[in-house]
Amino acid sequence: MNPARAPRLRVLPVTPGRWPDLERLFGPRGACAGCWCQWALLSRRAYESGKGAVNKARMRRRVATGPAPGLLGYLGNEPAGWCAVGPRAGYVRLAASRVLAPVDDAPVWSIPCLFVPRAQRGRGLSLALVRGAVAWARRQGARIVEAYPLELHGREPGAFTWWGTVGTFEAAGFREVARRSPMHPVLRRVLRG
Numbered sequence: 742m743n744p745a746r747a748p749r750l751r752v753l754p755v756t757p758g759r760w761p762d763l764e765r766l767f768g769p770r771g772a773c774a775g776c777w778c779q780w781a782l783l784s785r786r787a788y789e790s791g792k793g794a795v796n797k798a799r800m801r802r803r804v805a806t807g808p809a810p811g812l813l814g815y816l817g818n819e820p821a822g823w824c825a826v827g828p829r830a831g832y833v834r835l836a837a838s839r840v841l842a843p844v845d846d847a848p849v850w851s852i853p854c855l856f857v858p859r860a861q862r863g864r865g866l867s868l869a870l871v872r873g874a875v876a877w878a879r880r881q882g883a884r885i886v887e888a889y890p891l892e893l894h895g896r897e898p899g900a901f902t903w904w905g906t907v908g909t910f911e912a913a914g915f916r917e918v919a920r921r922s923p924m925h926p927v928l929r930r931v932l933r934g
Contacts, residue, residue, distance in 0.1 A: 748816055750866055752824075752873025754809035760801060762813055766820040771797055772856045773903060778811065778825050780903075781832040781853035788834075811854070812877055814870050821861045824870040825854040826878055829887060840922045841889050849929070850883040855905045867905055871913040879932050888915055888928045 755763050771777040775792035777800040783791070791799065803810045814822035829851040835841045852874050857866045871888070878886050890905040907917075907926065915928035 748864055748866075750814040750816060750821065750869040750873070752812050752814050752870060752877070754877065755804050755811055755813055756807075756809060757805050759813055760804050762815075762820040763800075763804065763823065766813065766823060766858065767856070768858075772823065776903075778823065778854050778856070781825070781834045781851075784833065784837070808881075812870065812873055814857075814866055814873065816861075821857065822866045822870050823854070823856040824852060824874045826850060826852050826874040826886075828883075835889075840925050841927065842921075844887075844919045844927055844929075847885055849885040849887045850878040850881075852886065852888045852905070854903045855909075856903060867909045868912055871905065871909060875913060875930060875932070884932055886915075886930045886932065887918075889925060890928060892924045892926060894924075 753759065766772070767777065771793065775796055777796035779791065779796040779799055780788055788796070800810070808827070810827060811823060811825040813820050814824070827850060829835060829843070829849045832851055832853055835851060835853065836843065852871065855867050855870055857870075875886050888905060888910045890907045890910050891902055892907050907928070910928045913930065915930045917926045918929045919927040
């Protein structure tokens with residue numbers, strides 16, 4: 742997708758007033774198998790036992806109490822994409838992973854999840870979401886933003902590519918800083934002032 746031809750996406754934080762839009766975007770399956778973007782936030786046991794309604798309630802509570810757990814992308818007035826972003830310290834699953842363990846002691850913000858519905862894929866929306874997340878993190882005081890995309894080696898991204906792809910993050914200025922798995926590098930973007 743040529744970024745110059747991508748549709749214009751407004752990227753806004755999820756607030757209580759935007760909860761209905763997130764609910765509509767994620768649909769009855771919670772974006773992916775009842776996840777409701779809770780995978781990175783919870784232990785494996787808590788996540789698995791909460792798939793569906795419990796994870797939805799957890800997300801709704803996070804949106805209601807703030808800070809915003811992520812961003813919605815809008816095409817006109819329609820929600821067309823989601824990007825989770827926040828301080829890495831809040832994503833307990835990342836710290837427990839050998840592949841995604843911290844690279845160093847630097848305080849970083851993480852982008853652990855992207856969701857674009859099938860009908861909207863292939864239009865450059867993931868890149869717009871990532872750029873919006875970087876801008877949002879910068880406004881919140883972040884100095885480094887980190888991501889954990891998949892290296893697809895020529896395969897097309899599928900529904901379970903919630904990490905995003907290396908190409909998307911590289912196009913947004915991220916660079917690889919660690920690789921503990923052939924398909925799952927750690928990428929960072931260092932933010933200037």
